[in-house]
Amino acid sequence: MNNRIPRQKYSALLPFVVLxxxxxxxxxxxxxxxxxxxxxxxxxxxxxxxxGSLVAIHEAKAVDCAACHGKNQVVDDNETIxxxxxxxxxxxxxxxxxxxxxxxxxxxSHLGQINCTVCHHGHVASRPYCxxxxxxxxxxxxxxxxxxxxxxxVRSDKKVDSTDIVIVGAGAAxxxxxxxxxxxxxxVILVEKNPITGGNSMLSAGGMNAAATQMQTKKNIKDSPxxxxxxxxxxxxxxxxxxxxxxxxxxxAESIDWLTSxxxxxxxxxxxxxxxxNRAHRPTGGAAIGAHLVDVLRKNAADRKIDVRLNSRVIxxxxxxxxxxxxxxxxxxxxxxxxxxAKAVIIASGGFSANAVMVESYRxxxxxxxxxxxxxxxxxxxxxxxxxxxxxxxxKDIQIHPTVAYGSRILITEAVRGNGAILVNKEGKRFVNxxxxxxxxxxxxxxxxxxxxxxxxxxxxxxxLRQIEGYFHLELVKEGATLRDLAAAIGAHxxxxxxxxxxxxxxxxxxxxxxxxxxxxPRVIKTPKFYAIGVQPGIHYTMGGLEIDEQTRVIDNNGxxxxxxxxxxxxxxxxxxxxRLGGNSISETITFGRIAGTTTAKVVLKK
Ligand code: MEZ
Numbered sequence: 001m002n003n004r005i006p007r008q009k010y011s012a013l014l015p016f017v018v019l020x021x022x023x024x025x026x027x028x029x030x031x032x033x034x035x036x037x038x039x040x041x042x043x044x045x046x047x048x049x050x051x052g053s054l055v056a057i058h059e060a061k062a063v064d065c066a067a068c069h070g071k072n073q074v075v076d077d078n079e080t081i082x083x084x085x086x087x088x089x090x091x092x093x094x095x096x097x098x099x100x101x102x103x104x105x106x107x108x109s110h111l112g113q114i115n116c117t118v119c120h121h122g123h124v125a126s127r128p129y130c131x132x133x134x135x136x137x138x139x140x141x142x143x144x145x146x147x148x149x150x151x152x153x154v155r156s157d158k159k160v161d162s163t164d165i166v167i168v169g170a171g172a173a174x175x176x177x178x179x180x181x182x183x184x185x186x187x188v189i190l191v192e193k194n195p196i197t198g199g200n201s202m203l204s205a206g207g208m209n210a211a212a213t214q215m216q217t218k219k220n221i222k223d224s225p226x227x228x229x230x231x232x233x234x235x236x237x238x239x240x241x242x243x244x245x246x247x248x249x250x251x252x253a254e255s256i257d258w259l260t261s262x263x264x265x266x267x268x269x270x271x272x273x274x275x276x277x278n279r280a281h282r283p284t285g286g287a288a289i290g291a292h293l294v295d296v297l298r299k300n301a302a303d304r305k306i307d308v309r310l311n312s313r314v315i316x317x318x319x320x321x322x323x324x325x326x327x328x329x330x331x332x333x334x335x336x337x338x339x340x341x342a343k344a345v346i347i348a349s350g351g352f353s354a355n356a357v358m359v360e361s362y363r364x365x366x367x368x369x370x371x372x373x374x375x376x377x378x379x380x381x382x383x384x385x386x387x388x389x390x391x392x393x394x395x396k397d398i399q400i401h402p403t404v405a406y407g408s409r410i411l412i413t414e415a416v417r418g419n420g421a422i423l424v425n426k427e428g429k430r431f432v433n434x435x436x437x438x439x440x441x442x443x444x445x446x447x448x449x450x451x452x453x454x455x456x457x458x459x460x461x462x463x464x465l466r467q468i469e470g471y472f473h474l475e476l477v478k479e480g481a482t483l484r485d486l487a488a489a490i491g492a493h494x495x496x497x498x499x500x501x502x503x504x505x506x507x508x509x510x511x512x513x514x515x516x517x518x519x520x521x522p523r524v525i526k527t528p529k530f531y532a533i534g535v536q537p538g539i540h541y542t543m544g545g546l547e548i549d550e551q552t553r554v555i556d557n558n559g560x561x562x563x564x565x566x567x568x569x570x571x572x573x574x575x576x577x578x579x580r581l582g583g584n585s586i587s588e589t590i591t592f593g594r595i596a597g598t599t600t601a602k603v604v605l606k607k
Pocket of ligand 1: 204205206207272411412413414581582583584585586
């Protein structure tokens with residue numbers, strides 16, 4: 001490649017990138033995906049398209065290395081220059097999205113304002129990050145062929161960085177800890193192994209549980225931290241750490257206020273399974289909570305110029321001779337191995353639902369089950385937290401979510417049931433209280449024919465929750481002008497489905513579900529059209545993890561806090577006991593992320 005090609009040559013690439021936008025078909029809508037099992041692993045042929053790698057395509061258009069890498073050709077782990085150059089030539093994401101055509105617009109994604117290099121790679125085959133969760137078969141330019149250039153990345157020779165607090169994992173807990181610690185005056189670095197921030201939090205759908213909030217008061221919902229505490233303990237089969245649950249419940253309204261203060265919209269309040277009142281907070285109209293919160297957190301971190309490092313995998317937590325955590329060793333994609341010295345380390349790297357081997361090692365019976373998690377949820381923090389002396393608790397407590405779209409990794413939010421959907425089996429019969437806890441609902445589905453069920457809704461329920469449009473968009477929904485038509489579409493018996501829905505409607509009208517004792521039945525199912533979504537249980541959440549105390553300090557095997565080591569979010573154990581209630585995960589990330597940020601800032605600033 002030569003370095004003399006003028007910049008206007010970039011424009012020659014535009015058609016490729018537009019095509020890419022049409023073909024990378026990805027994540028337009030929260031939790032959306034095709035439902036066929038074979039689509040889970042896109043075929044090689046589908047992913048590999050002619051033209052070789054992106055480098056080859058650029059070369060063919062006489063675009064030189066400096067055009068993408070800048071004059072000095074230094075690639076940092078955030079791939080800053082490359083991404084800046086992509087945008088200079090092809091335009092920012094929203095502009096790319098406007099050019100998109102076709103059923104799904106890859107550039108108008110729920111992933112938010114992300115780097116081009118999340119999906120498009122220069123020197124190795126491009127494979128959209130989205131394919132970790134979604135399963136679209138599509139060829140993308142630059143997705144295959146031999147490497148056009150084998151060039152060693154430029155590595156920094158600086159082997160040690162220093163900060164007050166280093167935080168591992170840029171999901172909601174990590175971002176919240178980073179923002180809180182920064183605002184308290186501490187210098188922070190946030191490292192993320194993925195090429196994108198957001199973790200599983202970005203996929204969170206149904207809402208964030210909080211009790212006695214201003215939003216509930218406005219809607220006349222009577223709730224209290226005490227009721228939230230009881231619901232959470234009952235959901236967790238009373239095996240939760242009550243001190244942590246008390247904090248979760250008592251600080252939840254404060255967490256909602258904090259989110260509102262940094263620009264989040266959590267004004268809609270709905271019901272999720274296991275809750276005795278409506279306390280799941282989410283954006284207006286019932287949109288998904290996670291994508292919105294991650295957008296807000298990213299923006300707040302960027303506004304504060306917090307040092308967020310992508311493509312940066314933690315190898316180990318470093319400790320001194322006294323056992324105090326003194327920082328981490330990291331491997332940057334381009335920078336290679338280096339150390340970040342810090343006065344405190346916060347692990348916020350999530351759970352292990354996407355690590356099939358680890359899941360099977362704790363629960364062999366879950367072998368081969370799908371997951372609703374992003375591919376990075378592999379339990380790294382539990383591994384290096386344990387190596388640093390942390391105690392792991394509750395590792396066998398792995399949650400199955402009852403409604404993952406059949407044959408996919410797409411979560412169908414519990415809020416669909418919360419807003420009125422029922423579950424029927426292949427015959428068209430109800431078989432469970434749809435709002436029972438997740439473990440009970442999942443177990444009931446697994447007893448049905450083909451270990452699957454259908455969620456049944458009508459037009460009215462569809463309109464009540466914005467997230468449902470996503471499932472239509474991704475063709476997960478079967479429909480019928482009448483219940484009989486719908487029965488035909490899903491292979492159920494028309495008389496059976498009609499009778500099931502009529503009986504349920506009577507239960508709604510008389511407020512008495514004689515059959516399954518469902519307490520909350522907000523809507524009848526009477527308004528055409530009628531819809532069905534095929535669902536099956538999938539690995540959703542790992543309740544176990546590093547033991548922490550009320551200040552988020554990681555506890556060792558002797559029951560003592562490890563100096564300098566903290567943890568928050570799904571990487572920890574204890575808050576949820578044997579079974580987490582829907583909506584308590586995001587709640588935990590914000591509340592305990594804030595505690596981790598405040599506590600560590602106090603310690604490092606010696607306030
Ligand atoms: O907290 C969750 O896991 C949740 C609310 C999931 C969902 O069904 O939307």
